[in-house]
Amino acid sequence: MTDVIDREDESNSAPVGVSDARLQELVDQARAEGLQLTGEGGLLAKLTKLVVESALEGEMDDHLGYGKNDPAGRGSGNSRNGRRAKTVLTEAGPVELDVPRDRESSFEPKIVAKRQRRLTGVEDMVISLSAKGLTTGEISAHLAEVYGAEVSKQTISTITERVMDGMAEWQNRPLDPVYPVLFIDCIHVKIRDGNVANRPIYVVMGVTVDGTRDILGLWAGEHGDGEGAKYWLRVLSELKNRGVQDVLIVVCDGLKHLPDSIGQVWPQTIVQTCVVHLLRNTYAYASRKDWAEIAKDLKPVYTAPSEQAALDRFAEFSDKWEKRYPAIIRLWTNTWAEFVPFLQFDNAIRQVIYTTNAIESVNARIRRAVKARGHFPTEAAALKCVYLAIMSLDPKGTARQRWSNRWKAALNAFEITFDGRLSAGRK
Structure with a gap:
């Protein structure tokens, strides 16, 4: 989430594309409905969805060269083409995102890459827990208990196995x-x-x-x-x-x-x-x-x-x-x-x-x-x-x-x- 959080103006207001009123609306809704902070459907998951989708829309604007509904895009040769659903794992739990698409399928988002299933931070967390000696089963249980995120032992093992490539490079430096x-x-x-x-x-x-x-x-x-x-x-x-x-x-x-x-x-x-x-x-x-x-x-x-x-x-x-x-x-x-x-x-x-x-x-x-x-x-x-x-x-x-x-x-x-x-x- 670092890349998203950094996209704020100097007055420390809401991230670009997300209004203070919308953030307050979510907070008020959470209080009224008794939403939990973390886990699926929790307040942090909703905020994450809002901020990341806003960032994705900003990336699409940059890619196309014009904003949504901007007349400047008429006849440009490429345009928005709906959205596709994608679920990613975050520290706040699993979040379902609506990722914008373009007609030429040339849009390559950076904040959440095409085949990326975890936002930056989750892999670091898994590796940190593994470094403390936790087994894949214990890490899976920890993520489920603390973040409400269901991460399989196989997924955790895959994350830590990537470390071996770094180890080989380190061992031969x-x-x-x-x-x-x-x-x-x-x-x-x-x-x-x-x-x-x-x-x-x-x-x-x-x-x-x-x-x-x-x-x-x-x-x-x-x-x-x-x-x-x-x-x-x-x-x-x-x-x-x-x-x-x-x-x-x-x-x-x-x-x-x-x-x-x-x-x-x-x-x-x-x-x-x-x-x-x-x-x-x-x-x-x-x-x-x-x-x-x-x-x-x-x-x-x-x-x-x-x-x-x-x-x-x-x-x-x-x-x-x-x-x-x-x-x-x-x-x-x-x-x-x-x-x-x-x-x-x-x-x-x-x-x-x-x-x-x-x-x-x-x-x-x-x-x-x-x-x-x-x-x-x-x-x-x-x-x-x-x-x-x-x-x-x-x-x-x-x-x-x-x-x-x-x-x-x-x-x-x-x-x-x-x-x-x-x-x-x-x-």
Whole structure:
């Protein structure tokens, strides 16, 4: 309805072609007859019909070059030829319109195109509800309850399926030549493929040279203990083929075979484990009553000014806790090579790569949508749900702006530490 509402004069009177008296007449009629606001036959549906039909008549005037009953149209070669009935779905419910026709059948209305069955806004509503995790049946029930509009599950499915075309374009769009940081994380979804099984969907988020966050793509993994080297090589090669020639640091959480594949695609890239994930995994091996003390003893390790200082603090930690929790010591020992890289960097860089919290906030929104759905019939259905959830995030870009405002110190540190690789990538 935006196009119609915008066709008002500067005095904010009724839309062109609709008099204030006619609008008041409808309102008075609604009061007298007790009409409901929404739903079929409701006041908003009547107003929508009035405004849209008025706009269609205006479009016909423009098409023919003269107004209705204007003598200037005599002998012009084309003229009005009655109307045809057409029902469209609107936010106010289904509305039956009388669409004007011309004798040459050359009239192509813009406000409601010839094969259009829904006015702008309804499809956005369906996609928004789908992004929140509602099923086609739940969306259909919602539209019926709130708007009095009977929309079949098949129609809703058709609307959301169109999103897949946009997803394919998004997944293959060109990327920046260099990223200071990539975060790679996964969420698990239930997919019914014979039996319901947990499957990972990997999310790759890049921090751009300008300090904004950008989801670069989604990849579905297999059910099992992890993806092989060929899988990760394919994913990373896809990113490189889309334009990513260099990445300074990749932050991930113990994804098997990923570090080796990163080394093949971007030989200079540093792989950093997520410290928050490492701490979280640490607590899984300890009694809850010891968590606070373990956290206190580990803080000097991951906040150490150098790797040697971190080793000294970890030795002290091991002396205290190894007998009680040997699995914790083994966890840190096995992860040490991916843990320590960030210790060599300036604090501004540490704050960026310290944790995957940046991507965790995205995953939290995705998980809400996934949880609402329960499980998915196919991998494509799961990917569509995740994609819709991502597209619904931060529409005003305010979170990205907040990050950018804190980015300058980190940008300077990256530029100096990595010897101009950011500048080289932007040339």
